[in-house]
Amino acid sequence: MSNFSTNVEASRFSRMWNSNMGYSFRRNPVAVVSLCIFAAIALMAIFAPLIAPFDPYDLSQIDIMNSEYPPVWIDGADKQFLFGTDDQGRDLWSTILYGTRLSLLIGLCAVTLQAFLGISIGLISGYVGGRLDSLLMRMADIQLSFSTLMVAIIFLAVTQAMFGSETFNQYAIYFLIAVIGVSEWPQYARTVRATVLAEKKKEYVDSARVLGFGPMRIMVRHILPNSLSPIFVISTVQVANAIISEASLSFLGLGMPPSQPSLGSLISSGFDYIFSGSWWITAIPGVILVVLVLVINLLGDWMRDVLNPKLYKG
Amino acid sequence: MLAYLVKRVFQAIGVMLVISLIGFAIQDNLGDPLRELVGQSVTEEVREELRDQLGLNDSFVKQYSRFLGNALQGDLGTSYFFKEPALDVILKKLPATLELVFGATLIIVGLSVPLGVYTAIKPNTILSRIIMGVSIVGISIPVFLTAILMIYVFAVGYGWFPSFGRGDVVHVFGYWDTNFASVDGWMHIILPSLALASIMLPLFIRLIRAEMMEVLQSEYVKYAKAKGIHPSRIYFVHALKNTLLPVITVGGVQIGTMVAYTILTETVFQWPGMGFMFLEAVNRVDTPLIVAYLIVVGFIFVVTNTIVDLIYGLVNPTVNLARMGA
Numbered sequence: 001m002s003n004f005s006t007n008v009e010a011s012r013f014s015r016m017w018n019s020n021m022g023y024s025f026r027r028n029p030v031a032v033v034s035l036c037i038f039a040a041i042a043l044m045a046i047f048a049p050l051i052a053p054f055d056p057y058d059l060s061q062i063d064i065m066n067s068e069y070p071p072v073w074i075d076g077a078d079k080q081f082l083f084g085t086d087d088q089g090r091d092l093w094s095t096i097l098y099g100t101r102l103s104l105l106i107g108l109c110a111v112t113l114q115a116f117l118g119i120s121i122g123l124i125s126g127y128v129g130g131r132l133d134s135l136l137m138r139m140a141d142i143q144l145s146f147s148t149l150m151v152a153i154i155f156l157a158v159t160q161a162m163f164g165s166e167t168f169n170q171y172a173i174y175f176l177i178a179v180i181g182v183s184e185w186p187q188y189a190r191t192v193r194a195t196v197l198a199e200k201k202k203e204y205v206d207s208a209r210v211l212g213f214g215p216m217r218i219m220v221r222h223i224l225p226n227s228l229s230p231i232f233v234i235s236t237v238q239v240a241n242a243i244i245s246e247a248s249l250s251f252l253g254l255g256m257p258p259s260q261p262s263l264g265s266l267i268s269s270g271f272d273y274i275f276s277g278s279w280w281i282t283a284i285p286g287v288i289l290v291v292l293v294l295v296i297n298l299l300g301d302w303m304r305d306v307l308n309p310k311l312y313k314g
Numbered sequence: 315m316l317a318y319l320v321k322r323v324f325q326a327i328g329v330m331l332v333i334s335l336i337g338f339a340i341q342d343n344l345g346d347p348l349r350e351l352v353g354q355s356v357t358e359e360v361r362e363e364l365r366d367q368l369g370l371n372d373s374f375v376k377q378y379s380r381f382l383g384n385a386l387q388g389d390l391g392t393s394y395f396f397k398e399p400a401l402d403v404i405l406k407k408l409p410a411t412l413e414l415v416f417g418a419t420l421i422i423v424g425l426s427v428p429l430g431v432y433t434a435i436k437p438n439t440i441l442s443r444i445i446m447g448v449s450i451v452g453i454s455i456p457v458f459l460t461a462i463l464m465i466y467v468f469a470v471g472y473g474w475f476p477s478f479g480r481g482d483v484v485h486v487f488g489y490w491d492t493n494f495a496s497v498d499g500w501m502h503i504i505l506p507s508l509a510l511a512s513i514m515l516p517l518f519i520r521l522i523r524a525e526m527m528e529v530l531q532s533e534y535v536k537y538a539k540a541k542g543i544h545p546s547r548i549y550f551v552h553a554l555k556n557t558l559l560p561v562i563t564v565g566g567v568q569i570g571t572m573v574a575y576t577i578l579t580e581t582v583f584q585w586p587g588m589g590f591m592f593l594e595a596v597n598r599v600d601t602p603l604i605v606a607y608l609i610v611v612g613f614i615f616v617v618t619n620t621i622v623d624l625i626y627g628l629v630n631p632t633v634n635l636a637r638m639g640a
Contacts (some may be wrong), residue, residue, distance in 0.1 A: 142329055145615060145619040146570070147574040149575065150611065153574065157593075158340050161601075161604070247456050247458075248456055252577065252593060253593075267458070274462065274466060274470075286459050290455050290459065297453060298450065
């Protein structure tokens with residue numbers, strides 16, 4: 001029995017390895033390196049509690065006397081802190097690990113929410129058509145005309161003022177996911193709608209309808225699997241954008257609080273000390289953030305080139 | 315065309331109404347105007363009387379229509395902190411923000427067109443690859459990090475540029491002080507504009523490149539080549555003209571987006587504009603100012619988008635027809 005299941009696993013992997021996509025992936029060193037770096041960062045984030053030498057959320061492990069030690073390769077460093085310490089005396093390396101975890105988590109959850117909303121609305125809009133379609137798409141137009149960042153800033157600012165910063169800080173992660181998730185749904189909705197309109201006319205949809213399947217089943221089981229490739233392409237770019245948005249909001253003090261910092265809030269707290277020479281509190285999380293977003297963008301670029309049939313012809 | 319125009323204007327008005335409703339809801343729920351007015355040392359009866367006088371006990375519809383009526387006359391309430399009309403406070407800060415956006419737009423237009431055209435004409439040269447590589451790195455760096463990096467290198471490191479504020483501004487008229495009339499003003503605006511431009515520039519280079527490459531495949535460009543027209547004339551007169559339509563549409567929308575990003579650059583550079591003021595207002599829970607900012611920014615977004623849509627409809631009749639049918 002176990003033999004059988006490993007066989008299936010292997011064949012699925014080799015099928016992916018030998019597919020068009022697998023081939024172009026192997027031929028593209030940028031994509032390979034990007035995926036490796038992304039995997040490394042993701043693993044570091046997932047296993048942060050195991051890797052990190054300190055727990056940045058445990059107040060008993062933080063000593064303010066340790067604050068602003070430089071990284072180990074600079075004179076005056078304390079050997080137990082690899083990347084030095086931040087302004088509160090937390091080990092920067094541990095804090096970065098936990099921060100990356102938060103940034104990635106918020107980015108992925110927000111995009112999942114976007115995708116869920118956008119795909120459902122796009123499917124319904126494209127499949128049902130008519131007045132509902134034009135209403136939904138008009139809403140998408142309007143939503144898109146306001147920049148996500150602007151909507152998020154105003155929403156979070158008002159929420160923060162309304163609940164007070166203590167309650168806000170407690171639930172900041174949910175607010176961030178909600179606002180980034182909700183404000184970007186049109187990206188998905190528009191693309192999904194466009195593919196649904198194209199797929200709807202094909203014969204397999206007609207035959208499914210003749211077989212008596214309900215609209216729900218046709219949308220989710222038949223049309224959706226055939227519109228996945230544009231969804232993949234958008235998703236990578238959206239994850240990168242969501243991570244940047246989260247970092248920007250946290251930088252403005254409208255996101256994760258300094259006691260539970262994401263990469264953005266770490267950079268923000270470091271910015272106050274950059275002029276006094278403690279550049280590492282800003283620079284090291286900054287580099288991690290840029291590398292993380294960059295590899296996701298590079299993967300997205302590669303995926304768009306592979307999955308976009310327009311370029312095959314070109 | 316007229317029907318399209320009317321439809322578009324009605325939509326803009328509808329969106330503004332929704333924004334005003336949100337603004338009113340915020341004003342209604344955030345903070346207590348009485349406490350700002352009289353403090354806590356007033357008896358309950360006097361409070362109740364004041365509430366009646368101020369109309370805070372009226373029905374929702376009545377209060378909202380009053381809010382809307384005042385807003386239409388340019389009265390968006392009085393800032394708790396500045397003790398001035400909120401709209402005035404914002405209008406005083408608006409020129410600083412708009413100049414920042416203008417500076418960034420100059421940089422974007424000046425750089426994206428030549429770079430985008432070059433990378434489209436010669437996609438395989440080393441320089442093109444470098445430009446495209448730098449542009450994807452540029453997209454991946456959040457604007458506040460670019461700003462911090464610039465301050466660290468050019469202001470703190472080399473000391474070429476000042477790191478904060480507007481410097482010497484020259485008064486033009488009304489609330490408008492300009493940065494573009496003195497050397498010191500120019501020195502102050504260069505870094506913030508560059509930082510703001512850095513987020514949009516890669517986007518525009520890629521957009522112009524993609525559009526240009528598509529146009530270069532078209533029949534009329536091949537025909538122009540066959541006719542023996544000079545390449546530079548083909549690229550810049552025949553091809554570029556046709557790539558500009560989508561670029562202008564995206565560009566118009568991005569001007570609104572840039573207003574959002576000014577909040578980040580203004581915070582880093584302590585630029586005394588609207589965004590900086592907004593964050594201060596949030597920290598002080600200055601409700602009227604927050605609401606006024608929401609409405610002014612919403613207005614900027616709605617107006618730019620409507621104008622862009624109208625121009626697009628005017629220049630490109632196919633879009634116009636498709637939308638009318640929908």
